[in-house]
Amino acid sequence: MTTYVIRGSRPLAGSNVDIVISDGVISAMGTDLVVPADATEISAHDHIALPGLVDLHTHLREPGREDAETVRSGSQAAAAGGYTAVCAMANTNPVADTAGTVEQVWRLGQQAGLVHVQPIGAVTTGLEGTQLAELGAMADSAACVRIFSDDGKCVHDAVLMRRALEYVKAFDGVIAQHAQEPRLTEDAQMNESALSGVLGLRGWPAVAEEAIIARDVLLADHVGSRLHVCHVSTAGSVEIIRWAKSRGIDVTAEVTPHHLLLTEELVRSYNPIYKVNPPLRSERDVHALREALADGTIDVVATDHAPHPAEDKDCEWAQAAMGMVGLETAVGVVAEAMISTGLMDWAGVAQRMSVQPAVIGRLAGQGRPLAVGEPANITLINTDVPHLVEPRALRSASRNTPYAGRSLPVSVWTTFYQGELTLNEGVLVSQANQAGGSA
Amino acid sequence: MNRHLLSAADLNHDDALLVLDTAAELAALTDRAVKKLPTLRGRTVVNLFYEDSTRTRISFEAAAKRLSADVINFSAKGSSVSKGESLKDTALTLEAMGADAVVIRHPASGAPDRLAHSGWIGGSVVNAGDGTHEHPTQALLDAFTMRQHLAGGKGDLAGRKVTIVGDVLHSRVARSNVLLLATLGAEVTLVAPPTLLPFGVETWPCSFSFDLDSHLTSADAVMMLRVQRERMNAAFFPTSREYSRRYGLDVRRMNLLPDHAIVMHPGPMNRGMEIAADVADSERSVIVEQVTNGVNVRMAVLYLLLAGAQLGEPDGSDRTAEGTAS
Numbered sequence: 001m002t003t004y005v006i007r008g009s010r011p012l013a014g015s016n017v018d019i020v021i022s023d024g025v026i027s028a029m030g031t032d033l034v035v036p037a038d039a040t041e042i043s044a045h046d047h048i049a050l051p052g053l054v055d056l057h058t059h060l061r062e063p064g065r066e067d068a069e070t071v072r073s074g075s076q077a078a079a080a081g082g083y084t085a086v087c088a089m090a091n092t093n094p095v096a097d098t099a100g101t102v103e104q105v106w107r108l109g110q111q112a113g114l115v116h117v118q119p120i121g122a123v124t125t126g127l128e129g130t131q132l133a134e135l136g137a138m139a140d141s142a143a144c145v146r147i148f149s150d151d152g153k154c155v156h157d158a159v160l161m162r163r164a165l166e167y168v169k170a171f172d173g174v175i176a177q178h179a180q181e182p183r184l185t186e187d188a189q190m191n192e193s194a195l196s197g198v199l200g201l202r203g204w205p206a207v208a209e210e211a212i213i214a215r216d217v218l219l220a221d222h223v224g225s226r227l228h229v230c231h232v233s234t235a236g237s238v239e240i241i242r243w244a245k246s247r248g249i250d251v252t253a254e255v256t257p258h259h260l261l262l263t264e265e266l267v268r269s270y271n272p273i274y275k276v277n278p279p280l281r282s283e284r285d286v287h288a289l290r291e292a293l294a295d296g297t298i299d300v301v302a303t304d305h306a307p308h309p310a311e312d313k314d315c316e317w318a319q320a321a322m323g324m325v326g327l328e329t330a331v332g333v334v335a336e337a338m339i340s341t342g343l344m345d346w347a348g349v350a351q352r353m354s355v356q357p358a359v360i361g362r363l364a365g366q367g368r369p370l371a372v373g374e375p376a377n378i379t380l381i382n383t384d385v386p387h388l389v390e391p392r393a394l395r396s397a398s399r400n401t402p403y404a405g406r407s408l409p410v411s412v413w414t415t416f417y418q419g420e421l422t423l424n425e426g427v428l429v430s431q432a433n434q435a436g437g438s439a
Numbered sequence: 440m441n442r443h444l445l446s447a448a449d450l451n452h453d454d455a456l457l458v459l460d461t462a463a464e465l466a467a468l469t470d471r472a473v474k475k476l477p478t479l480r481g482r483t484v485v486n487l488f489y490e491d492s493t494r495t496r497i498s499f500e501a502a503a504k505r506l507s508a509d510v511i512n513f514s515a516k517g518s519s520v521s522k523g524e525s526l527k528d529t530a531l532t533l534e535a536m537g538a539d540a541v542v543i544r545h546p547a548s549g550a551p552d553r554l555a556h557s558g559w560i561g562g563s564v565v566n567a568g569d570g571t572h573e574h575p576t577q578a579l580l581d582a583f584t585m586r587q588h589l590a591g592g593k594g595d596l597a598g599r600k601v602t603i604v605g606d607v608l609h610s611r612v613a614r615s616n617v618l619l620l621a622t623l624g625a626e627v628t629l630v631a632p633p634t635l636l637p638f639g640v641e642t643w644p645c646s647f648s649f650d651l652d653s654h655l656t657s658a659d660a661v662m663m664l665r666v667q668r669e670r671m672n673a674a675f676f677p678t679s680r681e682y683s684r685r686y687g688l689d690v691r692r693m694n695l696l697p698d699h700a701i702v703m704h705p706g707p708m709n710r711g712m713e714i715a716a717d718v719a720d721s722e723r724s725v726i727v728e729q730v731t732n733g734v735n736v737r738m739a740v741l742y743l744l745l746a747g748a749q750l751g752e753p754d755g756s757d758r759t760a761e762g763t764a765s
Contacts, residue, residue, distance in 0.1 A: 189548075194639025200548035200572030200614060203638055266762030269556070270549030274762070286764035314527055314557075316547035318570070337764075 001419055003027075005035045008045035009380055011370045013346035016046065021376040024419030029372055042424075044380050047413055050350045052084025052377030054357035054366050055327065056176070056254055057151070057230060057302035060086070060117070062108060063101070064093025069307040069397045071108035071117060074327070077305070077396035079114040079422035081327040082379035082412040085358070085366045086115055086305075090122040091152040097122035097133035099141035106143035114422045118363060121145040123164050123175060127153050132164060139171040146362040149176035151230055152277075154212055156182050161216060165225035172362060174252075176228040177216055179237070180278065184208035189318060191264045191279045199267065201317065204279050206234040213237050217244035217251050228360055229253040231304050233278040235288035242297045252360050254302035255289050257326055257333035262286075262402060272313045272320030273402050276306070286337075293352060294343040300357045303330050307398030325396045331379075332387045332408025340409055346381075354379075365418075375418060382413035382426075395428060440743050443555045443564040447575040447618035455622050456595060459583050461739035462732070463592060469505055469735070478746050479508035482539040487529070488567070489515040489545040494706060494730065495567050495577075499542045502737035508745075511538070526550060530559035538562045539745055548572035563744040571609045576740055577705055578615035580733040581662065582623055584725055587732075588701050589659050597624030602654045604630045604686060605664030605713050606675075608637050612705045613664055617645050628654050632686065634675045635666075651686055655695040662703040663688050663714045679712055689715040693723065701725045 003022040010016050011029075020028040020035060028035075055078065061069040069077075071088070078086045088105050090096035096105060102119035109117020121138035125131045127150045138145040148168060155161045155177060164175050185208045190196050192203025213229055217240065220227035229241065232253045244251045258276060263283050266274040274280060292298040306323025313320050326333075334353065338344040344352075358367025368374040387408040391399040415423035422429055440457070441449050450458065468476060484503040488496050496512065503510045513533070526545075533541060540563040543551050548570030555564040568574040586592055589599050601620055607613045607629050620627050621644035629636065629647040640647050648654055655661065666686075668679045676682045683689075693702065693715075702714075702723045710716045719726060 192638050194642040197637030197639040197643075198614070200570050200611060202571075205638075261763060263762045263764055268762075270552040271556075280762070283764050290764075311525065315525055316545065316550045316553055318547035318549075 003036050003039040004042055004416070004421070005033070005039045006042045006044050006049070006378070006380070008043070009047045009049040011049040012350055013048050019049065019370070019378070021416060021419050024376055026370065026372055026374050026376050029370070042414060044414065046383070048346050048381040048383060049370055050082070050346065050379045050381065051354040051367055051370060052379050052415065052417060053082045053331070053353045054085040054361065054363060055083050055303050055305070056087050056147070056300055056357045056361055058086040058088055058305045058327065059091070059307065059323070060088045060105070061092065061307060063104065067309050071105060072112040073395065073397040074305070074307070075109065075112040075114040075117065076428055077325070077327040077394065079415050079417065080395045080412065080428060081329070082331050082381070082415050082423070083327060084115050084377040084379070084415065084417045085118060085363055086327070087118045087120050087147055087361055089151045090120050090149060091127055095122050095126050096120065097125050099134065099137040102138050102143040102145050103141050115417055116363065116366065118361060119143045119145055120147045120149050120176065123148045123150045123155050124160065129153060129155060129157055129160065132160070132167065135164070135168055135173065136171065139173060146171070146173050147176050147228070148173055149178065149230065151176065151178045154178050154180040154182060156212070158215060158219070162219050162223060165220055165227065166223045169225055174226040174228050174360065176230050177212065178230050179209045179212035179216065181208040181211050189275070190267045191281050193264060193282060195264055195267065201267070206236050206281070209234055209278060210236040210240055213240050217241070217249050220251055221247065221249045225250065227251045231256050231259065231278055231302070232289065232298060233259050233281050233285065235285045238288045238292040238297055242292070245297065252299040253297070254300045255293055255298045256304045257301060257330045257337070258324055258402060259289055260286065260293065260337040261333050266402070270317045272315065272317050273400060275317060275320050275322050276324050277322040290337060290341070290343055293338065294348070299352065300360065301330065301334055301352050302357065303327050307396050308400050309398060313400050323400065325394065325398055325401050328394055328396065329387070329389060329401060329403050329408060331381060331412050332410055333403070335410045336408055376416050377418065378416040379412065380414040382411045383409070385411045387411045442744065444575050444740055444744065445551050445555060445564065445566045446573050447578045447615040447622070449575070450619065450622060452595065452622055455582070455619060458579055458736065458739050458743060459586060461743060462583055462735040465738045465742070466735040474505050475507060476505060477507050478742055479503065479506040482508045482745055483511065483537055484508045484540045484542065484741060485511045485513055485533050485538040487513045487533070487541050487543045490568070492544050492568065495544060498730070498733040499567060499737050501734045503741055505734070506738055506741060508741070526553065527557070527559055530554055534560040534562070540565060540741060542567050544568045546570055565740060565744065568611055570611065572611050573615045574611040575615045575619070576733070576737050577612050578619040579740065580729055580736040581616055581703060581705070582619055583732045583736050584703065584729050585660050585701070588725065589699070595623040596620060599625045599659045600657055601625050601627045602630055602658040602661045603627060603664065604651060604661065604688065606635045606666045606670065607631050607640070607664065608635045610664050616662065617643055621645065630654050630686065632676055651692065652695065655692055656697070658696060658700055660701045660703060661688065661696065665705070665707065665709060666713045668709070668712065683712055687713055687715065688718050690717050693718050693721065696723070703729060705729070
């Protein structure tokens with residue numbers, strides 16, 4: 001393995017140090033280090049060094065929708081976004097509800113070799129919400145699944161949710177709930193508000209999210225299980241989670257970058273690039289989410305990276321698919337929403353985008369401190385170069401970003417995954433094993 | 440006037456009066472033996488209809504033909520659209536054929552906005568009804584009809600009281616009427632069961648009520664909206680009989696209206712549901728007149744968009760800043 005020395009970066013925005021990487025681990029840190037003569041120099045003066053980012057919520061679309069994304073293209077997008085681990089959601093085709101499918105995704109991730117691809121298993125067979133999938137088999141498989149989610153659909157049956165929460169205790173699993181009461185959101189198109197009334201678009205009321213979260217935290221409390229709430233989007237949800245945590249309930253929660261920055265006002269254009277589930281909410285919700293992320297009520301930022309081919313967005317609002325790509329813009333958006341506003345510092349970003357997601361997902365070797373002996377999963381952020389978002393420049397196989405033409409305040413500059421460069425000065429490093437694998 | 444007519448909110452007070460006055464002039468001109476004017480000769484108007492709506496399509500077709508435009512009717516049924524062609528590809532085809540105006544009826548709210556602002560076509564777009572959003576030419580013909588009866592056929596509708604009754608939640612007619620009537624100075628009251636009023640209706644430029652009787656005695660016009668019987672299956676109201684009893688316009692209620700008040704309905708009617716047959720056929724009913732006025736108002740809209748040449752629409756495409764939290 002190559003030996004690297006990163007010159008002059010600032011771990012968690014602290015003081016400038018050099019970091020030596022050899023054999024996949026951080027072998028030395030400090031100033032005036034004795035560096036091996038064959039070490040490759042990475043010039044990183046004043047760049048912020050973070051532990052490699054971990055995404056708890058990524059849609060890689062493979063198997064089934066390789067036109068939208070593959071494990072390889074999604075891994076490239078992840079590396080470009082500063083990620084060293086992504087958790088692949090189960091709503092593929094076939095659904096990741098068996099040991100065979102999660103092992104397939106896991107293996108494709110290993111072959112791509114750019115990030116750790118951790119499959120998430122479905123809670124119910126076929127995401128149909130009627131019968132538990134073989135959760136234990138997925139946990140015991142080579143993919144070592146610990147997170148289970150029917151994301152895209154809500155586990156709305158209260159008994160099934162209770163059983164799932166109980167069952168995964170046997171292998172330290174967690175249920176990641178997509179909180180959406182289905183009857184309250186039939187054919188819902190946007191946040192239910194005065195604006196939805198004016199635009200004539202069917203509303204997705206906040207209560208449909210909050211009612212499920214309230215039920216689930218009470219269930220988790222009752223059976224003593226671990227609950228994770230996906231993509232929290234409303235001020236009311238924040239209040240419920242804050243209350244649950246104050247009661248000692250074992251609940252964690254995530255927020256997406258887009259819910260930290262964008263509001264429903266964008267829907268006025270009827271441009272489906274802004275169509276997402278849960279929908280963009282009000283400015284009041286955005287501010288509540290930012291505060292909750294800053295004070296720890298919301299534990300992590302997760303992208304809900306949802307690639308869609310152009311034709312699924314270049315159409316009428318009602319026909320369009322829901323979702324936005326997010327891996328490559330997450331850090332920039334969080335910097336704009338949280339750092340530029342003074343709500344959080346880079347140490348906070350490390351907590352919310354690396355340390356906590358790794359803990360929740362039980363990902364060994366991820367989200368570790370930048371310290372000697374630790375795995376060399378490192379992300380370097382260049383705060384001097386803004387990221388002008390150009391959809392065609394995205395490494396994802398899809399272009400459905402809501403930030404086209406926008407300038408985000410920082411750029412992801414360099415990413416190390418297990419001691420190897422995956423992104424160097426904003427350019428993906430072509431890996432030897434990229435030649436093989438799936439096309 | 441803007442280049443497109445997508446929402447009744449696109450019309451300011453002057454624009455709205457210009458359309459109504461133009462419609463009145465055109466009505467006088469075409470009230471002769473020869474109904475045809477040469478104004479839009481050589482221009483192409485496409486009626487792009489993704490929903491069955493014979494009356495609206497025929498109205499636009501008659502309007503365009505009376506202005507001597509070439510009219511192409513493009514119906515979703517029996518065309519490439521039913522084979523899965525996207526709105527985008529259909530639009531590109533129409534653009535290649537040189538459509539000067541596209542009149543679009545579509546089940547998806549906002550489809551006319553997409554057509555107008557996605558760079559697919561260069562011509563004018565007229566919204567002929569989109570989903571549960573708007574139907575601005577219906578509001579214009581309603582305002583025209585009210586002006587004939589309540590304002591001597593000229594000026595605006597300042598101070599006139601209009602009661603709009605029924606399924607406001609799913610009604611594009613109600614949305615456009617509220618906006619246009621507010622622009623014209625009328626005082627609008629929406630009456631419906633609470634389940635059929637949209638979330639946030641208190642922010643609309645009108646008042647609202649759950650009781651019909653109390654909003655009839657001082658009304659100058661009452662407009663009944665179509666209510667689909669199937670709505671009761673989604674629990675919007677218990678039964679069609681209960682709906683009729685509480686919100687239907689029967690003869691007893693009609694007799695509460697002042698003598699000069701008119702009864703309107705955008706059609707098609709559910710006789711016996713929202714309106715009793717005796718009311719629909721009464722002397723107060725101006726429902727057939729609304730249809731006639733529809734042609735004149737649509738002539739005015741096409742004339743002003745295509746021949747009026749007061750272009751220079753404020754560009755609505757850059758909305759990035761609006762939806763970003765500060």
